Amino acid sequence: MKMTHSDLNRRLLWSHCLSNRIDGSDAPVKVADACCGIQSQNFQESFSSFWARIDGFHNNDVMSELKRGGGLVRTRAVRGTMHTIPSKDYYTYVLGGAGERFLSWFDNIAKQRNYPGRVERSRLIYKPVLEEIKGRAVTKEEMQPIVSAKARILGLKEGVWTGIGEMEFLGLLVYAGKKGSRSSYMRADDWIPGLKAPPDRQTCNVELLRGYIARHGPVSREDIVYWAFFSRQQLDNALADLSSEIVEFKMGGSKSPYIDLDRNIDRRFPPPPRAIVLPKYDSLMMTLRDKSRFMDMRYYKRVFHDLGMVRPTVLVDGFVAAIWRRVAKKKRTSIEVHAFKKLDSGAKETVERKFSEYGEYTGLDVSVRWVRGKWIHQPSR
Secondary structure, X not given: OOOOHHHHHHHHHHHOOOOOOEOOOOHHHHHHHHOOOEEOOOHHHHHHHHHOOEOOOOHHHXXXXXXXXXXXXXXXXXXXXXXXXEHHHHHHHHHOOOHHHHHHXXXXXXXXXXXXXXXHHHHHHHXXXXXXXXXXOEEHHHHHHHHHHHHHHOOOOOOOOOXXXXXXXXXXXXXXXXXXXXXXXXXXXXXXXXXXXXXXXXXXXXXXXXXXXXXXXXXXXXXXXXXXXXXXXXXXXXXXXXXXXXEEEOOOOOOXXXXXXXXXXXXXXXXXXXXXXEOOOOHHHHOOOOHHHOOOHHHHHHHXXXXXXXXXXXXXXOEEXXXXXXXXXXXXXXXXXXXXXXXXXXXXXXXXXXXXXXXXXXXXXXXXXXXXXXXXHOOOO
């Protein structure tokens, strides 16, 4: 099968709703589903990821779903980072992929602090704690004395364990917004009414992998491990369970096979818009290890900077052509755009119009300034 970079690019951007912006009251849930979760470590920044994919988007469109009983939930998912995901697929994202590896880390910490094993921690600490907070959201500061009271009864050291992180990875606790300036958490089955008992982790791994391949394929094994943070054993087991649904093939000069769902291979996708503006840490940037599907790898370090930073980007004709940043001034906000190569006047005009739309969305009086120089080596604002 012959597929060019342009073919792969069109397919990926279509899957991410970037060449087919959607609308409707359920658009935020559809976008979270299409992207296999929206990266939301920086929550405020993540709204712009929805804006890039939804016509007529307002932040409240997400907030109307990101609530108790809503279609979205924000919690730790792939790579152990915060993602906004569809509530219906909660267990798939939380229990599939990286969770088991992070739980092993909690096991080691618990052992160092003389806390019981995972099963006993769940039975003796988490179960009674969850019963006590049923129906309400609590902050870390409110959770600490509740956990410490249980620890005291068990003769364990107080004040060294809240269990919040582990309960998130166990599928017991989700992020529930802010109480003042503090993050709060709620039982998963309170946030998602009717939540049933979780499937086993292997089932979640398979569902996670099936969804990822369907939306991003063809993908390599390295892409899967990068995105889902699978161990090699997890990957082999999940692929074995999907063997009747997938095909493997060589593509171009690749040494390793690529993987796709058989039904998707021959599909054709529309071209991307001339310009796309994406925020920091957009899910597209994190979706594949092989970034060449949407950028020239010569510019990799300009986008993926030190300390895990992923800069805001501008895509022109589907590929990353620039990075940008907001510079606040007294009466207006300047958008500084640093193009990696010379853009024609038509491309520049289209990019500027897109930033004008961004200004309308954010409520900012925005002007665009094309810059050259070394600011790419400085922290983004």
